[in-house]
Amino acid sequence: MVALQETVERVKRIDVDQYRYGFETLIDSEKAPKGLSEETVKFISQKKNEPAWMLQWRLEAYRRWLTMTEPTWARVNYPKIDFQDIYYYAAPKPKKTVSSLDEIDPEILKTYEKLGIPLREVAMLEGIEPKVGEQDPAQRKIAVDAVFDSVSVATTFKAELKKAGVIFMPISEAIREHPELVQKYLGSVVPTSDNFYATLNSAVFSDGSFVYVPPGVRCPMELSTYFRINERNTGQFERTLIIADKGSYVSYLEGCTAPQRDENQLHAAVVELVALDDAEIKYSTVQNWYPGNSEGKGGIYNFVTKRGDCRGNHSKISWTQVETGSAITWKYPSCILRGDNSRGEFYSIAISNGFQQVDSGTKMIHLGKNTSSRIISKGIAAGKSQNTYRGLVTAHRKATGARNFTACDSLLIGDKCGAHTVPYIEAKNSSATFEHEATTSKISEDVLFYCVQRGLSQEEAVGLVVNGFVKQVLQRLPMEFAVEAQKLIAISLDGSVG
């Protein structure tokens, strides 16, 4: 087929090379010595002024990590990672507090501009209060926590959130200021012994966000974290902990980018969500780490453990993710449905191009009575990428009335890529009802022909079909992200269609 040949050539010509966020910011930074040892762990803990219990927690994780081996079951191939060749801590040199836009380090300012964050948002990111009357009333507020390499550089709207009783701060601060909450919940969803990368994270995590929403509070604005890896040879190990107390609601967004480099960089984050009785957490991610160049060189290894615990009755956790970046993605945002009548949701779009490898999916673990879950996963593979959906749905003995619906569809663009589906469906209760369906196909020639005949170019036609394909998931994203995600999808697939 002519179109296919064209596709292949175009993929070769452009594909992942057009990553927009691949620039590097030249600023002074402070690093821990290279490599991982008890000293490194102590160094990080000291840098963060952590209490003794936290250091102990880290050291225990580190010692356990030493006894573990890397998991190999995922459908991804990469050279062995040398864990001693990584900087585990890198922080921009501290600068004096700024009170107006003009005083901000122009380099950082440029970084935010290039990342496409509008100026007003920059003001917020850098911790400057907007002048009264300047704010556009139509614009919705988003509180942002910006994590630059290993540290959180700024958190906005802290005061306003505080009025509502919501705690939103870097986790390093939370460890000092709210030790009782951190001690109670940290590691309670993803224990330090959970898996190789989660254990590594527990030992060396440097920063991340902490959110606590008190009982009955509906968080007045969207919370957001923007992760940026900048420094060479570093790994980013952030840790996010979100607790929604009884009857509360919070929506949290997460975005990530990194410079374009030849080497592979490791990003091993842990995200823990706890929803108590009647609480709801909505967690959205737009992941756009550098995917490597057209030869598959460089890019981020995104090995992330994300898990939500619906601990209370009638609680709800919803994951939405748009995965377009990273050389390798290995990520399974999961829900433990512990409380009766709790609900878990997972909406995902995973797009791979070039030499990207994606092994992503979810786990829905039904423990409580009348729990329900829904999984909608859309995978799009182009170029020479491999895209795998791997998901577990399980109902335990006491999970009477558990319900799950899963639909995972894959779309193949080009004949050098692969799309795989590996669901695990385990039912130990007769009243559990599970439905799973999956399809894989290429874009139908008929549909394309129809669009082209009506005046669309081939690319526009594919764009239209793909947008229709992923619409179901995009609709779940908060407004601000949906626009960005839609653009991302267009970029990721640009040039991969004939």
Place this chain on the structure above:
Amino acid sequence: MKQVLVKADAERPMGNVFAAARGRLPGAGPVPQIRERAFENYERTGLPHRRMEDWKYTDLRALIGEVLPLAPRPDAEALVRAKVSVKQVAADQAVKLVLVDGIFAPELSDLSDLENEVVVRSLREVLENSATGAMAGLVLSTTSDPAISLNAAMATDGLVITVADGNALERPIQIVHVATGLSVSTFTRCYLQLGKGAHAAIVESFVPAERASGYQANDAIIALVGDEASLSYIRVAAAASDAVNISSAIIAVGARAKLDLFSMTCSGSISRYQEFITLAGEGTKLSANGVNLIRDRLHADTTIVVDHAMPHCTSREKFRAVVDDCGRSVFQGRIIVRPAARNTDATLTTRALLLSDQGEVDNKPELEILADDVTCGHGATSGALDDTLVFYLRARGLPEKDAQMLLIKAFIGESIEEITSENLRDFVTAQAEHWLQAGR
């Protein structure tokens, strides 16, 4: 510090089982060496365990722990007991070939009824005859799977069936495996070669004789199906309630052929049936179906891997499981579409019916797609009997038990109905019915 997977103590003596049996294993020329290599392959992993992705749900290390010593040659008394069992499972009109405790029993087989178009030899004869030694490598071929490697190393006997090009068999051939022993293991291997345009129907049955218990049966069948050939292969496993049955089928199919596969597991303690089908020619149609009927503490695992290597092939899989008591049904279905396999049309559905809260159903339907011009899909469901349907039937005067029975029959019927030969369909239906009645 690295974690080393320590082999369970229980399987260490396995080397001894092979060493002890070696003198009794038939084979001339290259055969002993082939067996040695196969055993080395097996030794690399030992008994399959849950860390092996393909055996995730059937951890033989935990379930059986060790391989039992090889069964002795059946004596006259055992043959008498076997004869009774053969009679019970005989399929209508089929030509029976009987293997007792892993040894071909010509006296119980209908060799004289065989049609002229088919050549049947015992595996022992083929392996020991130096003239046919060249075939040994083919007959004893292995994959990376440890159960198949172990089978190649230990196979005591079996059947080598060849149907020449263009020949069609009128009557089905039924291979009956009978176990008579106590706490012993048997290893059988059959080899089937279907020439270009040939037609055949093979039924394989596994049954215990009276007083047989605690045995382990490991069987393998290798089938080469030529271009434009047509094969129906039906497998029914009904092991003793405390016995282990591990069966593997490796099937390679040529172009424009037609394959109709069905497997049913309805008793035993631990059962694993794995089917590896490679569609190596264009335009072949495959239908691979099965049913697990599970009661008591039976753990039954059916794993079907369909490998689409060539373009324009169609595959359909329908699997049904009914689980009662503390049973556990596992279904793993993988569809692989290779880069060359354009225009592949493959679908798989697996549905499970859980009748008790102690039972468990594990489904793993997988798609591995490496070509873009394909239509592939799978569906999986699990749940209980629909109360409204039961109510509907009861409202029309059916007792509750009968209503449930009818619904279960319809449920597994969806898969059984795919068997094209009416005669064989009736045979399977009767066996399923027998299972249903036993549960009343």
